[in-house]
Amino acid sequence: MEILKQSNFLKYLDEEEIQLFEIEILKESLGCNNRSVNEIVENLVRIGFLYRLERGKYCRSTFRDENVIGTFLTADGAVAYWSALHLHGLTEQFSNTVFVQTTKKKNAVSILGTDYQFIKINPQKRTGIAYNGYGNYKYPITDVEKTIIDCFDLPRYSGGYAELIRAFYQANLNVDKLINYCNSVNNIAVIKRIGFLAEFFKKDYLIDFIHFAKTKVNRTYNLFDPFGKTDGELNPEWYLRLNLSKENILRISQNLY
Secondary structure (H helix, E strand, O other): OHHHHHHHHHHHHHHOOOOEEEHHHHHHHHOOOHHHHHHHHHHHHHOOOEEEEEOOEEEEOOOOOHHHHHHHOOOOOEEOHHHHHHHOOOOOOOOOEEEEEEOOOOOOEEEOOEEEEEEEOOHHHOOOEEEEOOHHHOEEEEOHHHHHHHHHHOHHHOOOHHHHHHHHHHOOOOHHHHHHHHHHHOOHHHHHHHHHHHHHOOOHHHHHHHHHHHHHOOOOOEEOOOOOOOOOEEEOOOOEEEOOOHHHHHHHHOOOO
């Protein structure tokens, strides 16, 4: 009888094309009692048909899409930062860690050989969410504009400041989204850095953003490279200390650095 139950359970997953599930939600769909579903799921984990991602969350043992798994692990997760830069084709560097942005606090985990890091943000910063993939392989990801802003906001998750400069140089950005997301993130130093780069790289189609950014400039000097030395030319228009010279910024953008 138990084998039949397991067989019916797997048939249900196949028919509904379910690759990942939360056991409590599945119980409601099946209309089964707690004990029977728990026993079936635990037996299927034991014999290798299912894999326990964390308490109450499971996937088929053959399912390996790390982006889907990462965003499934937290209620409002979205692939972001370095991971999103790579998926948007803005960096060739690939991280072994999947970076997931969320408004929930969640510890880093390693599952099926992949490391997941969860970066908690304030709810007002959760914007610019798009989707990649279809069906069971669909997952939320920050769009190009939000990814760029997030990486400037928390550059330690961007794969390196040089990579971020190159990504910005290459990116084709929507000016309205850029302004809206900057208002949501509300980091003046970030707005100044992006505005400076947009003007320096002569991205004329971002002229409205450049004008917007100049209205946000305050009289506090910020380092252009937040990880760099505290020296370099002072730029009084953007109130930035160019601890990376303009020549080096240009070389980085051309991948000559």
